[in-house]
Amino acid sequence: MKHNFGAGPGILPHEVLKQAAAAVVDFNGIGLSILEISHRSPEFEAVLDEAVKLVKELLEVPEGYSVLFLQGGASTQFAMVPYNLLAGNAKAAYVESGVWANKALKEAKYFGQVDVIATSKESNFTYIPKDYEVPADAAYLHLTSNNTIYGTQLHHFPKSPIPVVCDMSSDIFSRTINVADFGLIYAGAQKNMGPAGTTLVIVKDELLGKVDRKIPSMLDYKIQIDNGSMYNTPPVFAIYVSMLTLAWVKSKGGVAAIQKENEAKAKVLYGEIERNPLFKPVCATEDRSNMNVCFVMENAELEKPFLKLCDERGIIGIKGHRSVGGFRASIYNALSINSVYALVEVMQEFAEKNK
Incomplete structure (x- = not known):
């Protein structure tokens, strides 16, 4: 027997793997593989609808938030967040708690001013920065909830006078959170939600549409929302396996x-x-x-x-x-x-x- 402690792509439930394997050959008895059906078909639309429904149910997502399944991993979100939320003359506040937080703030610098309001870099990220002041005049505060490389986790989120954006790639669905405390949450699927290939985004609708810049369609949250995560062909299989995994989480209580x-x-x-x-x-x-x-x-x-x-x-x-x-x-x-x-x-x- 193998015991998979890999950091990512991570272990998936065995029953999910069995269901996914069967669907590769014949999805729900329709005689076609999940890999070859149209993303516009009623069969896949039902999968996507169920995945969104499960996210909302499991995380108790309040009204006024949209749930997206996108592509490009969390690394694309490093740029997509400031593209959509950071105007050219504004600033964003970042807490640097590891490599991924560092990469996120580097990407944000292409779109506006970035203030690193706290860092634990000097200790090789062996702790989570604390006791920092969140600037009330910043567009948003960016946090990384869990640091896979260093083994640190934010167990208490700070109260913030500005919208909180959080990368939850490696601990989404592992613990309860209050979605209303965040303006935007993003997470690559490949730790706790599904296989690599799709990225979950939960965004407060009122934060969008406030920057003047032109945003390429694929990187525009509003366009993705208007198109129900299907502006282009979505990662069908990754979303399907994520849906199965979310159903498994629900079945576990x-x-x-x-x-x-x-x-x-x-x-x-x-x-x-x-x-x-x-x-x-x-x-x-x-x-x-x-x-x-x-x-x-x-x-x-x-x-x-x-x-x-x-x-x-x-x-x-x-x-x-x-x-x-x-x-x-x-x-x-x-x-x-x-x-x-x-x-x-x-x-x-x-x-x-x-x-």
């Missing part, structure tokens, strides 16, 4: 139930890291991520032998990002707590062998 499972998994793994003398965590305790658990060896020479043992035991994808080193166990929604126990057993076995 919704986001609140998933959150309890994620917290339990994180508690088990962080507990072993703290208990086991061979390992140690790398980021501030209060900012530890419940999605990406990063840790290192007390003795770096033991890293390769530990990874070898993990591979032998079916523990996949835990090698840390090159900028941090060590290990990273991504414990996304679809990862069973039994897989966490399997990793813990390997850690304990390795400690016994290396006393």
